Amino acid sequence: MAGLFITFEGGEGSGKTTQLKGLLTHLRAEGRDVVETRDPGGTPIGKQIRSLLLNPANGGMAVVTELFLYEASRAQLVREVIRPALAVGRIVLCDRFADSTVAYQGHGRGLDLGLIARLNALAADGLRPDLTVLLDLDPEAGLARVGQRVTPPAERHDRIEGEVLGFHQRVRAGYLAIAAAEPDRVVRLDALHGMAEIEELIRRRVEGLLRSPVRPSGPGILASG
Numbered sequence: 001m002a003g004l005f006i007t008f009e010g011g012e013g014s015g016k017t018t019q020l021k022g023l024l025t026h027l028r029a030e031g032r033d034v035v036e037t038r039d040p041g042g043t044p045i046g047k048q049i050r051s052l053l054l055n056p057a058n059g060g061m062a063v064v065t066e067l068f069l070y071e072a073s074r075a076q077l078v079r080e081v082i083r084p085a086l087a088v089g090r091i092v093l094c095d096r097f098a099d100s101t102v103a104y105q106g107h108g109r110g111l112d113l114g115l116i117a118r119l120n121a122l123a124a125d126g127l128r129p130d131l132t133v134l135l136d137l138d139p140e141a142g143l144a145r146v147g148q149r150v151t152p153p154a155e156r157h158d159r160i161e162g163e164v165l166g167f168h169q170r171v172r173a174g175y176l177a178i179a180a181a182e183p184d185r186v187v188r189l190d191a192l193h194g195m196a197e198i199e200e201l202i203r204r205r206v207e208g209l210l211r212s213p214v215r216p217s218g219p220g221i222l223a224s225g
């Protein structure tokens with residue numbers, strides 16, 4: 001039994017979570033067996049790591065510490081949630097995955113892309129998404145969306161969101177490089193379009209995949225970008 005592994009990627013406020021939830025609702029309404037998860041997070045251990053990573057009070061975190069924490073959360077998520085779900089034929093929708101590390105710690109922080117590819121492969125146990133939905137958006141527009149959240153101002157930006165604009169622009173460029181390198185796996189969508197329009201494009205792509213007896217990409221090692 002082969003499951004289906006779909007990841008959602010993009011910069012801050014690009015609408016990943018909104019689109020993941022939309023697809024989840026649609027697939028469940030069709031009677032499909034779907035698991036929703038997120039990276040970092042998704043397991044009890046991952047949730048603790050996530051709060052360390054995103055807490056704005058941890059401004060002194062070394063870049064390498066940050067890298068290892070993201071990989072540690074992913075290693076747990078793959079082994080505890082994603083692999084077991086795929087093994088019994090379930091569809092897994094994951095909010096961010098290894099591409100985020102390439103974009104944020106590689107392109108954003110400037111860490112070595114080859115090193116990140118190796119760590120990603122180790123953490124992900126060689127698992128590669130069948131489809132990655134990349135929601136592409138100018139970081140200024142994304143951060144403005146995030147700033148409009150209905151939360152107290154002090155909680156509006158987590159540690160990574162609070163980075164300078166240049167960082168977010170490098171992250172966006174990183175994502176575009178990943179999409180250009182792996183066009184069969186990564187579908188880039190303009191996140192300025194309306195939510196319903198984006199949802200429809202994603203649905204069509206996923207329905208095509210569900211009809212296909214052969215997945216475009218089997219388990220493998222993620223490209224370094």
Ligand code: T5A
Binds near residue numbers: 194
């Ligand atoms: N990270 C993560 C790394 O640095 N390295 C890694 O390896 C990994 C895995 C995780 C943080 O960690 C970093 C990246 C992140 O900084 P997160 O919560 O997973 O944090 O990611 P965020 O980007 O912070 O998630 P957000 O919830 O803030 O953004 P989303 O999911 O992109 O956006 P969403 O769906 O919540 O929408 C944001 C707002 O925009 C509106 C929504 O209603 C919402 O108000 N919106 C739209 N508005 C207009 N048009 C549309 N099409 C819209 N779609 C959504």
